[in-house]
Amino acid sequence: MNTPNSNRLSRRAVFQWFAATAAALSAGEAALFGAESPLLQSAKPPASTGYGTDPELLRAYKPGELWPLTFNPVQKACVVALCDVLLPADHLGPSASSLGVPEFVDEWVSAPYPVQQEDRPLILEGLAWMVSEAASRFQREVPALEAAQLEALCESVCQPERVRAGFKNAARFFHKMRGLAMGAYFSTPAGWAAIGYVGNTPLAKFDGPPAEVLGKLGVEQTVE
């Protein structure tokens, strides 16, 4: 498992880590979700409108272009760490953070639409939970966690039926993040290669499944 790639934090970020950790620890685990935590000062997204009912469809967009983003360096570092433990660089492709997945999550929690605004508190509170867990379990900031420690965090929330009582919301956060990260990851060209999608390219003719696939399925092509 790779360690997160943005583990060099600015002085300002380091200060924010101290503040975040102190706040998380004083809030206590149970109070992190749904609490009026100082970590959630930006729980309400800045007022902005969406892209409207007739947006320009032919150009490429980047997160932050249409509405302001949310994450401070602490939150960003947590998202990078989590996305890269969920979808690391390996034989199937690059890491989530190299495919813009954390920026997508930021775009998501900042979006002025109902679905995204509903996810926003869960994700921001979940990031605070990561800060708190890293500090209380490992006495570390999230970017400094070793791979095994990040995996230990995941292990405590990844099995919904085995999650202990105090971690129910953290488990919801984990599953929300995993779904978002997978969606974002596999909708990139590198993600297509990782999952096995081939297409979005013009063809002179459509051949259907190759013989190897037809054989594996025990079917024949029935259309000439």
Place this chain on the structure above:
Amino acid sequence: MALITSSKSQSAYDVIIVGSGAGGAQMAYTLCLGGLKCVMLEAGRNYQPALETPMFQRPDQAPLRGLPTPDKNFGFFDSTIDGGWQVPGEPYTQASEKKEEQFHWWRPRMLGGRTNHWGRISLRNGPYDFKPRSRDGLGLDWPISYVDVDPYYTKVEMLIGVYGTNSGLENTPDSPAGVLLPPPKGRAAELLSQKFGKKLGVPFLSIHRAILTRPLDAETIPARLHPNNPWAQRIVADSMRARAACFWATDCGRGCSTGANYQSTTVHIPPALATGNLDIIPNAHAREVLVNAEGKATGVLYIDKTTGQEQRVSARVVVLAASSGETVRILLNSRGGRGLANSSGLVGKYIMDTVGTNVSGQIPLLENCPPYNEDGAGGSHFYAPWWLYQNQAAGKMDFARGYHIEMGGSRKMPNGSNPVPDDLIQGLYGTKLKEAARRYYGSLVSYSCRGEMIPNKSSFCELDPTLKDKWGIPVLRWHWKWSEQELNQVAHARKTFSELIESMGGTVSKNASDKPLEFIEPGGKVIHEVGGAIMGESAKDSVCNSWNRTWDVKNLFISDGAPFASNSDKNPTLTIMALSWRAADHILEEARRGNL
């Protein structure tokens, strides 16, 4: 004549056509090639597929990976603009607070309407579908039969280009030899469904969709469509040559910049404009049909949305093709809200949608396939027509009408949402998660019921007594009710789809509810609403006659889904076009005789 603004309109036209979708554009095509001067009013903006369609744009280039939002309900790249389930400033209301008694109304505001994004599924009604009451005593018969529409189905198929195969199955009409374009090859999940469907008696085979699997034959088709009219033949041939064959990539819901699939903006409207006989006024929201003291239609009052001003346009004939709901609204709002063509009291009555429900599952046989391109024709290649007519005729079933099965299941482009359901990846993260995604991708199938709803007295729309839209026009209020017929139908579909998935060794995905009233798609959600100005045998029991002409106003025609007296399981678009062409031929004939 061309795309114009209100100030450039002529003082009078032969025909005003309200709406630019399947019905309105087919009407414009036939009338303009027949020599009549027409003006088309479109409530939305002009839309140019060749310049605006996002063909190869990827989800990671779109906001929120292209996922649906309240601004773009079917995702960022869906072609629908300025509309969806809600149109800002143009609300509609529900008579009931109960979810199952509500209707959802999809309204694009753009040239071409829904034809820009529709599924392109182009099925003919069969002989039973025009005479359902005669067959089982329920619902309503049409005043026309399959033989009346058959030649128009053929003409529309030749004009727009439909791929498919002739099956010879009951009430699933064949097209004449050489009319259908070659169907695309089956995908893995489709071939597997075909194999296992056969064992259950469910006939999966090539679907009919309006997509060019090869270029249209511009040398011979125009002469068959427009015999003895070389001028029309030349225009239509040019238009056909401007359309490319499908290049087996990109989702048809985005529209098509090369004209490889049918949308009115690439197929009907260009040749209609090329005649020089058509003016199109975009941003023109029709409010009411104007009538004179003798009760004849004289024109249409509309809002010019660019100025907010009321405008009038005059003609000898008015054709409403604004979509069934909007057409009803225009009729009810006419004569200062006293209504028009409504001596029967049936305007707005007998609204029907398609009966829908969906079951998905995961098939281990489809796991771990080697990567290959399965994009295909930007939508489904196979479906299963209804196969139990004989059982129904023998009284063996607890619902009277059929459904066809549409299916999903392919190695299609991941669309920004999580491509693997949570229950398949429990506890996983890291490389194991990525390996699981690769394993399961392409192994998911889904089957959708698309069934016939029988018209009932509790499903209708009327003017809301108080609410007006931002233009000051009274809005529609919807009433909705499913009968046991539809609920039994979706229960049967769910059982069938589950058996099919299990017969393939698959696992059926968990469903939120076991109650048909909860797992049936809500009214309007399949976006096949028809009825509201049904055609029939007499002025007492219908709004239109067998030529889509209103009984009460002799020069007022309706050429969208509103005249449908039933809504068979077959998707309505092809029938809307066939009936519109037929009505247009009637208008041309009446004009020649001086009857208009």
